[in-house]
Amino acid sequence: MTAASALLQYVISGATVGSTYGLAALGFTVIYNTTEIINFAQGEFVMLGGMLAVFALRWGGVPLPLAVPLAVLIVTAVGVLVNRLTIRPVQGRSPLTMIIITIGVSILLRGGAMLIFGKDTFSLPAFSQGGPIDLGGATLLPQSLWVFGITLLTVLGMKFFFDRTLTGKAMLACACDRKAASLMGIHVDSMVTLSFAFSALVGALGGVILAPITLTAYDVGILLGVKGFAACILGGLGNPFGAVVGGILLGILESLGAGLVSSGYKDAVAFIIMLALLFWRPSGLFGSARAERV
Amino acid sequence: MLRVKNLQVYYGMIHALRSVSLHVKEKEVVALIGANGAGKTTLLSAVSGVVRASSGEVTLGGKAITRERPDRIVRDGIAHVPEGRHIFKPLSVEDNLLLGAYHRYSLAKRSAVRHEIDGIFSLFPVLADRRKQVAGTLSGGEQQMLAIGRALLSAPKVLLLDEPSMGLAPKVVKEIFGHISKLRAERGMTILLVEQNARGALAIADRGYVLETGKVVLQGPSEDLLANRDVQRAYLGRERED
Numbered sequence: 127m128t129a130a131s132a133l134l135q136y137v138i139s140g141a142t143v144g145s146t147y148g149l150a151a152l153g154f155t156v157i158y159n160t161t162e163i164i165n166f167a168q169g170e171f172v173m174l175g176g177m178l179a180v181f182a183l184r185w186g187g188v189p190l191p192l193a194v195p196l197a198v199l200i201v202t203a204v205g206v207l208v209n210r211l212t213i214r215p216v217q218g219r220s221p222l223t224m225i226i227i228t229i230g231v232s233i234l235l236r237g238g239a240m241l242i243f244g245k246d247t248f249s250l251p252a253f254s255q256g257g258p259i260d261l262g263g264a265t266l267l268p269q270s271l272w273v274f275g276i277t278l279l280t281v282l283g284m285k286f287f288f289d290r291t292l293t294g295k296a297m298l299a300c301a302c303d304r305k306a307a308s309l310m311g312i313h314v315d316s317m318v319t320l321s322f323a324f325s326a327l328v329g330a331l332g333g334v335i336l337a338p339i340t341l342t343a344y345d346v347g348i349l350l351g352v353k354g355f356a357a358c359i360l361g362g363l364g365n366p367f368g369a370v371v372g373g374i375l376l377g378i379l380e381s382l383g384a385g386l387v388s389s390g391y392k393d394a395v396a397f398i399i400m401l402a403l404l405f406w407r408p409s410g411l412f413g414s415a416r417a418e419r420v
Numbered sequence: 421m422l423r424v425k426n427l428q429v430y431y432g433m434i435h436a437l438r439s440v441s442l443h444v445k446e447k448e449v450v451a452l453i454g455a456n457g458a459g460k461t462t463l464l465s466a467v468s469g470v471v472r473a474s475s476g477e478v479t480l481g482g483k484a485i486t487r488e489r490p491d492r493i494v495r496d497g498i499a500h501v502p503e504g505r506h507i508f509k510p511l512s513v514e515d516n517l518l519l520g521a522y523h524r525y526s527l528a529k530r531s532a533v534r535h536e537i538d539g540i541f542s543l544f545p546v547l548a549d550r551r552k553q554v555a556g557t558l559s560g561g562e563q564q565m566l567a568i569g570r571a572l573l574s575a576p577k578v579l580l581l582d583e584p585s586m587g588l589a590p591k592v593v594k595e596i597f598g599h600i601s602k603l604r605a606e607r608g609m610t611i612l613l614v615e616q617n618a619r620g621a622l623a624i625a626d627r628g629y630v631l632e633t634g635k636v637v638l639q640g641p642s643e644d645l646l647a648n649r650d651v652q653r654a655y656l657g658r659e660r661e662d
């Protein structure tokens with residue numbers, strides 16, 4: 127393998143994993159934008175996506191093409207339940223209180239997953255058959271194409287939702303002025319529930335597309351959550367497209383760090399980037415939607 | 421059309437409205453004037469459901485709407501243009517107007533709503549020129565027009581306006597008051613207008629109420645209030661002559 131193809135390989139693998147960080151980050155953004163809550167259970171949504179697909183396949187005997195959407199749907203429902211049971215009852219409290227509640231929720235979901243699924247690591251079969259594709263000396267797994275394709279579709283879907291649909295605009299309206307939104311007849315609580323549903327949905331998608339590539343276990347949500355959050359900061363908190371790009375960028379940097387320096391530093395990259403940005407560019411590489419709207 | 425009966429509102433220990441009663445008839449413009457902290461905003465907020473009344477009753481066309489949720493009260497036919505306008509600054513002018521029609525929008529009504537938005541643009545031509553512009557970049561007067569236009573798109577039976585003249589230059593204030601009287605003349609709108617600019621408000625209103633520390637202390641036709649010594653002294657900036 128030449129140096130160039132090795133580099134390309136790092137970028138491909140990094141972007142693949144980074145897509146999941148990006149989707150996790152998108153989930154953070156959607157909730158943050160409607161509620162100013164940082165949902166620390168976001169990583170658990172990602173974990174549940176992968177784990178539920180594995181178990182639908184293994185225990186339920188559900189075929190893969192059904193197990194994947196089924197897992198995503200169940201996690202979406204979990205997102206709605208989390209909102210109804212833990213966030214809505216304490217409405218009106220400070221965002222900090224809510225954030226602490228989400229930390230509690232993440233511990234609960236992780237614990238529940240451990241009890242139900244055990245502590246083993248699992249993997250999901252790839253979505254399609256076929257060997258790796260050769261790309262100038264580097265290899266591209268067919269699953270990576272699924273990852274990129276689904277990530278792209280999700281982003282385009284979100285963009286369409288916020289730019290073109292009235293419900294999307296109503297969600298943005300809640301984000302910028304709740305009182306005025308309710309005076310327009312928008313039921314703010316429903317919009318918040320919807321934001322949890324979306325966030326769980328994109329998180330679960332991120333988990334399920336990655337499960338065939340990396341292994342999954344009850345506790346992968348911790349790191350995935352942290353990395354999704356780092357991706358958010360990289361892209362500018364509150365900026366959905368920045369979030370996804372930030373995730374992919376983080377994945378690539380991580381993979382380059384692991385490949386060129388030492389694989390021991392892989393997970394440290396996210397933390398270093400996060401700290402550096404908080405220091406020098408708190409509004410992210412692309413600025414944040416929130417900073418503009420003063 | 422709109423009737424408020426013995427409304428009481430508390431903010432913790434603060435008794436902000438003390439048994440306030442008032443009414444607005446169909447196609448009437450009624451001014452509610454009073455000093456800072458008199459409770460004007462509280463009254464409008466209690467009517468639109470943003471603030472909860474502890475007792476009393478609000479009826480719209482005979483139907484009780486007291487203590488309903490704000491998003492339901494809009495459906496019932498009350499549009500509240502809040503103090504400080506509260507437009508959606510990061511969204512475009514057009515999207516702000518579209519959100520005004522949120523509660524009655526559907527794909528089937530899409531072109532009808534588009535048509536009504538055009539109606540608002542002909543009412544406020546400055547907004548038409550800025551339809552794609554982000555609302556936060558509008559001037560204060562334009563933002564007020566947008567807030568009013570947005571409220572009109574909810575197809576209200578009664579329009580509540582909270583200090584539309586606040587923070588605007590005298591020339592713009594005149595323009596806004598002109599628009600408000602046109603709303604009644606051309607669209608037959610029923611309006612409850614809260615103002616500190618008592619003279620401007622009473623000039624376009626049929627009747628008025630004076631609110632002082634949460635109580636209605638005076639009411640009557642606008643001309644009577646304009647001629648009233650106490651009103652002149654307290655709200656129209658005239659010295660007592662004796």
Ligand SMILES: Nc1ncnc2c1ncn2[C@@H]1O[C@H](COP(=O)(O)OP(=O)(O)OP(=O)(O)O)[C@@H](O)[C@H]1O
Pocket residue numbers: 431434436454455456457458459460461462463503616
């Ligand atoms: N959210 C709140 N919490 C506590 N007290 C409040 C709140 N809003 C208003 N008040 C108090 O209630 C009283 C009435 O306030 P309100 O805003 O209704 O007056 P206003 O007539 O609209 O005044 P302004 O002309 O300054 O807008 C004031 O004493 C105010 O301090």
Ligand SMILES: [Mg+2]
Pocket residue numbers: 460461462503
């Ligand atoms: Mg006020």
